[in-house]
Amino acid sequence: MxxxxxxxxxxxxxxxxxxxxxxxxxxxxxxxxxxxxxxxxxxxxxxxxxxxxxxxxxxxxxxxxxxxxxxxxxxxxxxxxxxxxxxxxxxxxxxxxxxxxxxxxxxxxxxxxxxxxxxxxxxxxxxxxxxxxxxxxxxxxxxxxxxxKPKKLKFTQDVLTAIEDQNILIVDARSKGRFLGIDEEPRKEVKSGHIPNSVSLPYSEIQENGKMKSSKALKAIFDKISKNKKELIFSCGTGITASILALGADLAGIEKVAVYDGSWTEWGSTENLPIEL
Missing domain, CATH: 3.40.250.10 (Rhodanese-like domain)
Structure with a gap:
């Protein structure tokens, strides 16, 4: 094992x-x-x-x-x-x-x-x-x-509910430029911006020279953004780099995490969902 x-x-x-x-x-x-x-x-x-x-x-x-x-x-x-x-x-x-x-x-x-x-x-x-x-x-x-383990997977309705939940933090793995809506999305049908009340943590910030940062460094990064939240939901473009954050959280000893499978591609192409810039 x-x-x-x-x-x-x-x-x-x-x-x-x-x-x-x-x-x-x-x-x-x-x-x-x-x-x-x-x-x-x-x-x-x-x-x-x-x-x-x-x-x-x-x-x-x-x-x-x-x-x-x-x-x-x-x-x-x-x-x-x-x-x-x-x-x-x-x-x-x-x-x-x-x-x-x-x-x-x-x-x-x-x-x-x-x-x-x-x-x-x-x-x-x-x-x-x-x-x-x-x-x-x-x-x-x-x-x-x-x-x-269905609790590790989140859908749009789950994320919509999580926006208002003080115990849950939504963390976005995309670049800061995409998070802020400054850089265009690579998919033309997807709007720019981010999920309300989410925070930016580009996946590159938890890596160094192509490897994951140390468990100690990762714990410090997640402690800084999570502020005692009880659950983290990771999002990105299509669920790929959100999984890098999930790996980082695991190495930092954080257990209650999930990935938003549709991620920003689903959120940013769905009508009537709230978006922040």
Missing amino acids: LTKSIISVDDLYHNLDSENLIILDCTIAKITDKSTISEEKKQIKGAVFFDIKNVFSDKETSLPNTVLSPKEFQEKAQDLGINKDSFIVCYDDIGIYASPRVWWMFQLMGFQNIAVLDGGLPKWNSKKYPVEVPCKKQLKKGNFIVNY
Whole structure:
């Protein structure tokens, strides 16, 4: 059983031959990143691709990255060979960007034995640890079972109610420019601004050199903004970077947290919802 929600590249390297280890490549491109990657894709040796966009998001909704139902998630996780006793490490090519979303999905589904690779593939590559070109793997179906934790997931009505609740704080992971409505949203159909009574905590502020800040530093950051609130709800553009804040809160020892799955894309494109600039 893991003791923390992050794992160093050295610890993963020394456990590469562990029988129950499953490494998930959770890479997605940033919507705000317009550059194209021309280099040949490489992954950590033995990794399996966890396709957030095309496999682990609900295709029945117009919103991007909406989490699957517990039943669907269980089936798709089993298809990746994940078992009840698996030890999962998730990472991405950027550093720590999409991998916390996958960590959070498993938390939502009641699975604890999972960690995010601190520093992701860039840190792994800096140590010259083994990589490979991705190839299709024959995966034996796993016996993973969901133990759904619905309190970790919030919807628009929950957030609307939370605005007036003195015990709940809504925390926005987007950049300060987007939070204040100074910078345009990357999706044209989405209005600018932020949820009333929410506070800004850009996800980049809880990271340093592509890694998460120390638990002590994270605790100080969250203590400063939370001011004794009993519950934190994290929002962002589409639920990806809100999950980085959820990971940070976990490392800071904060337990009562949830992610607003639709996040600003849903809020800013829905009529008659209050918006602040």
